[in-house]
Amino acid sequence: MRFFICCLLSAWAVLCAAQPLPSWNEGAAKSGIVEFVKAVTTKGGKDYVPPAERVATFDNDGTLWAEQPMYFQFIFMLDQVKAAAPRHPEWKDNAAFQALVKQDHEALAKLGQKPLLELMGQGNSGMTVGEYDKTIRDWLAKARHPKFKRPYTDLTYQPMKELLAYLRANGFKTYIVSGGSVEFMRPWAEKAYGIPPEQVIGSQQEVKLEMKDDKPVLTRGPNFVFIDDGPGKPVGIYRSIGRRPIAAFGNSDGDLQMLQVTAAGEGRRLALLVHHDDAEREFAYDRQSHIGRLDKAWDEAKAKNWIVVSMKSDWKKIFSFEK
Amino acid sequence: MRFFICCLLSAWAVLCAAQPLPSWNEGAAKSGIVEFVKAVTTKGGKDYVPPAERVATFDNDGTLWAEQPMYFQFIFMLDQVKAAAPRHPEWKDNAAFQALVKQDHEALAKLGQKPLLELMGQGNSGMTVGEYDKTIRDWLAKARHPKFKRPYTDLTYQPMKELLAYLRANGFKTYIVSGGSVEFMRPWAEKAYGIPPEQVIGSQQEVKLEMKDDKPVLTRGPNFVFIDDGPGKPVGIYRSIGRRPIAAFGNSDGDLQMLQVTAAGEGRRLALLVHHDDAEREFAYDRQSHIGRLDKAWDEAKAKNWIVVSMKSDWKKIFSFEK
Numbered sequence A, B: 001m002r003f004f005i006c007c008l009l010s011a012w013a014v015l016c017a018a019q020p021l022p023s024w025n026e027g028a029a030k031s032g033i034v035e036f037v038k039a040v041t042t043k044g045g046k047d048y049v050p051p052a053e054r055v056a057t058f059d060n061d062g063t064l065w066a067e068q069p070m071y072f073q074f075i076f077m078l079d080q081v082k083a084a085a086p087r088h089p090e091w092k093d094n095a096a097f098q099a100l101v102k103q104d105h106e107a108l109a110k111l112g113q114k115p116l117l118e119l120m121g122q123g124n125s126g127m128t129v130g131e132y133d134k135t136i137r138d139w140l141a142k143a144r145h146p147k148f149k150r151p152y153t154d155l156t157y158q159p160m161k162e163l164l165a166y167l168r169a170n171g172f173k174t175y176i177v178s179g180g181s182v183e184f185m186r187p188w189a190e191k192a193y194g195i196p197p198e199q200v201i202g203s204q205q206e207v208k209l210e211m212k213d214d215k216p217v218l219t220r221g222p223n224f225v226f227i228d229d230g231p232g233k234p235v236g237i238y239r240s241i242g243r244r245p246i247a248a249f250g251n252s253d254g255d256l257q258m259l260q261v262t263a264a265g266e267g268r269r270l271a272l273l274v275h276h277d278d279a280e281r282e283f284a285y286d287r288q289s290h291i292g293r294l295d296k297a298w299d300e301a302k303a304k305n306w307i308v309v310s311m312k313s314d315w316k317k318i319f320s321f322e323k
Helices: A002-018 A028-041 A072-087 A089-093 A095-101 A105-111 A113-124 A129-142 A158-169 A182-193 A232-240 A253-263 A296-304 B002-018 B028-041 B072-087 B089-093 B095-101 B105-111 B113-124 B129-142 B158-169 B182-193 B232-240 B253-263 B296-304
Strands: A055-058 A173-181 A200-212 A215-226 A247-250 A270-275 A307-310 B055-058 B173-181 B200-212 B215-226 B247-250 B270-277 B307-310
Touching: A028 A158, A028 A270, A028 A307, A055 A158, A072 A095, A072 A113, A072 A129, A089 A095, A095 A105, A095 A113, A105 A113, A113 A173, A113 A200, A113 A215, A129 A182, A129 A215, A158 A173, A158 A182, A158 A247, A173 A182, A173 A232, A182 A200, A200 A232, A200 B232, A215 A232, A215 B215, A215 B232, A215 B253, A232 A253, A232 B200, A232 B215, A247 A253, A253 A270, A253 A296, A253 B215, A270 A296, A296 A307, B028 B158, B028 B270, B028 B307, B055 B158, B072 B095, B072 B113, B072 B129, B089 B095, B095 B105, B095 B113, B105 B113, B113 B173, B113 B200, B113 B215, B129 B182, B129 B215, B158 B173, B158 B182, B158 B247, B173 B182, B173 B232, B182 B200, B200 B232, B215 B232, B232 B253, B247 B253, B253 B270, B253 B296, B270 B296, B296 B307
Parallel strands: A055 A173, A055 A247, A173 A200, A247 A270, A270 A307, B055 B173, B055 B247, B173 B200, B247 B270, B270 B307
Antiparallel strands: A200 A215, B200 B215
């Protein structure tokens, strides 16, 4: 049986190598990716990288799935914070709470992630990690995106899922490195992206071990102990992986440092930005956006010849549910 | 070629399954391990666990390699702190520094890990992560253990290395979960144990991203942001793996909570303690030891029927260099 599976896997790998990235149009982005992968996997070539060092890191929001009109985790948070509000009368004077209740996206964006994450931390503080996991799964099962009227987990990008599979078929280990919480991604990342829980790196809320009914349980505290965004991303990668990625993928200024550190390594590297320029099939936003702003990273990409993917022209389809 | 390697791997897996754990004497410890592995890998059996959930976590100091007369990382630290002392005149009033210089092991043990880790943090603060890695590799290359007169990396336990390989051959993912720093283990854990850097969980010192000569580099700060010991171990596992282990291996009270959380999961579980009872071939210590004390965890093991390995009677050899 093991033998048979090996043969099947080999055949599948050959097939993948023959027709990579079917949802990508021919062009500089696709050929840049394919040339990079060929270069680092060709034994004896000057750019060859052993499989163990083929680390690829992907931002999640805006890179692997959509992030408009607001990070999906924040939409979840709104529901969760509303549910917790009766237990927190002190929130009436909290600017982030007020902005959330009013759905004032502009005010929320101006506040930045930190006060929102703090509010969310308080909203689920005291839950065991199992209880918290259940609130996320329950929410994902019933919540629908305001524009697409579909579960949020349908809004993953088909071309990026093909890219993840293509890299893995070529010996890469693929990681998510997101400003969002690990807990919000782990329940569905394996099914959606083929990325197991242990390869999801994200912001971290404090948890502590307690005994309940003579059993040890992990319980959530209110504070975030690590924010995995901007300059935090290379730190999260160093802590969790301990190797410098040779390929990194993002879409906003929050990914700039991850891409810079990746590109600054010795040998051939791939740095890629997804540009949201398709208002019809998804959303169009960049330098002026409050969510997923792409400004400094775009300038850097131009200066350093990183790949910039146009969702409009490089991708045949964005979501798998498109006809 | 890929096909050929698959066949070789299959043949090797069959061979491993036929003669597992050659350095282990027949007895309750070995049979307990083998029965557990058979139970969780037998498809259709009531205890079957899918490969993705076969997570096994190992303490390092005293479980995978020796830890006497003092944690090897602390011996490294002594050298490093001595080298940094001229830059830190304030240390003359520091109790941990005084104990280190005097090699007062009793005082060091009484102080506990925290002040020592703080001192070490100050000793390497300001280094880039690359510079720090080099100091560790250089030290490991030249330092020798006071009793065995060998490099510290020779003092890994042969039976435990066989156990790691046996578990991996049966679809387990093996992790180190240590109170020591990740940086001190990552340079050699893959060669010694077959455990890659991304599967090493340990205490974490702060690092921050800085620009030097127009290049982004990670630089070390003085503070530990996470101590992966005692109740910290289940927290480290939750953060880094996001799955509860089904098997956990330790040797001291610092591993108690990791073993408790592992054993408290649903389904068949394996919790194992290594008991240092061989003064001739290694060291003998338990309830009264300042380093690697085994007291509460031993009581728990007896109460809960965990496996307790006698190094003296369960292991044919301890180190690979023994005749």
